[in-house]
Amino acid sequence: MKTPSIINIQRIKRLPSGIVKQLALLLLSLLTLFPLYFMVTNSFKIQDEFFDNLLGLPQSPILDNFTKILQHPNLGSWFANSILLTAGSVLFCTIIAILAAYAFAQMNFPGRDALFNLITPLMVIPPIVMVIPMFVLFRQLDLVNNLGGPLIIYAGLMLPFTIYLLRNFFVTIPREIQDAALIDGCSGFQVLTKIYMPLSKPAVVTSIIVNAVWVWNELLIALVFLQTEELRTLIVGITTSLQKRFTLDVPSLMAGLTVATIPMIILYIIGQNALVRGLVAGHDK
């Protein structure tokens, strides 16, 4: 009679702790998803329903809010600006970072480690610190209200992280591979493009996703350097211009926020693993 009762006690003890853990994680998930739920469901409601039925699903879902947003005269150019800025600055940064990371990882030159150790801490410098001098400089160079201005700044701001990530990946590639290729008559640049690039595709993809998320969502620099309505990025356009315009028409504002968020959700679904890998790189051992 003794043995079964012990098993019973263990069961009773185990079950609640399992339930508590599930409940804790469910609660966290609910809290995490709630703002998204709030944003999406309310974007399908008519204005009156928003006030009467804040929490529920839309009683008769409508698409009018989305058509209203999509008809906004500047939405197309905001979207194009965001795409151009994100693609341009990430590409620019990635190419420059690959070259630098290759030098840091596989070449010998005086001051290599000191220089690398100076570059990584630059991630700590608050962006607002750069904004004033860059604004004054770019105004003289006619790079304010010009997509080229923020493109250069974004590429520069992303560089320390990207070099850090890629260099740490490149050092794991055995140097013998490089030496063998050089003996076979490859130039240093060919070694980089034919051997290092294909081998480090996961790291490059990771850095591209991390950086793209950041540029797409950036507010401060886009706000300061792109001041005319047509030059706004999607995030700035939706959150500053539409926030003012639709203060009373919350469902339309929510539709705008949803539209601005969809690309990032798609990116997350496709690139989640690469994203997480890049952000925890170096801390999983």
Add this chain to the structure above:
Amino acid sequence: MHRSFQSKLTAYLYLSPALILITLVFVYPVFDLIRRSLSRVVDGETIWTGLVAYQNALRDPIFWTSFSNNLRLFISIPILVLLSLVFSSLIFERVHGWRIYRSLVFIPYVLAIPVVGIVFSYILQANGVFNQILRATGLDSLTREWLGSSATAIWSIMFVVIWKELGFGIVLFLARMSSISEELYDAAKLDGAGWWQQMAYVTIPQMTTVIEFYIIVNMITMLSWVFSYVLVMTKGGPGNSTWVLEYFIYQKAFPYSQMQIASAAAVLLLSFALLLMFLQARLRPKAEGLEG
């Protein structure tokens, strides 16, 4: 000899685009900012003003309001560490659906702060969802305009920052936990250690480095990356109650055109960020030494 000289030259050639861009975006602005904070241009002539701009910034009560709000936001760091530890270990134990939970909790990371801020400002408004829930559960006395009263606004912003930043902590800690040797847990279990004891004597000691890293990242976040929350959720208000240093610098530089004070405040912010980094660098070898 010739070859080695050539290879050095090649290395600098590969590095030069990065170095040029870093000089333009990081090095030049820092020096220019320091120059700007110490001088003023009148009729095309530079007049050195010494530390006057710093005195003006430091005498401005709003500067101190802003700085103290950054420090208030630091309170979120122990909360974030604790919550990340708890939830990452729950997911680590492979409870049912752990993969789904891991994916869900990281979603806030990809959302834009302005979007999150606007959505939360509707959730937290006087007749918003949060107050409705409070009323429904009989907590009427707690309802208020969370972002509209100076007593609660900065704390409400802190709540949203925690909401946004927690996923990174969970995923980061989870990655580190996955690499802790199973043998350590087996040994602890053999010694009769329960969940809390395993946490205290195995998990946390193994994670000192990553916890320290997460703390530093969050200190930098609370100091240098909270501008967007403030701008979309409160615009610094009510009054000046939610100004942070970034917002102070932005306001002085652009709407007010007081570039000199803004530059001085920016140098102060930068010094503080570098001080934190320096402290971390001093702590670092110790932490790594402990881990062996």
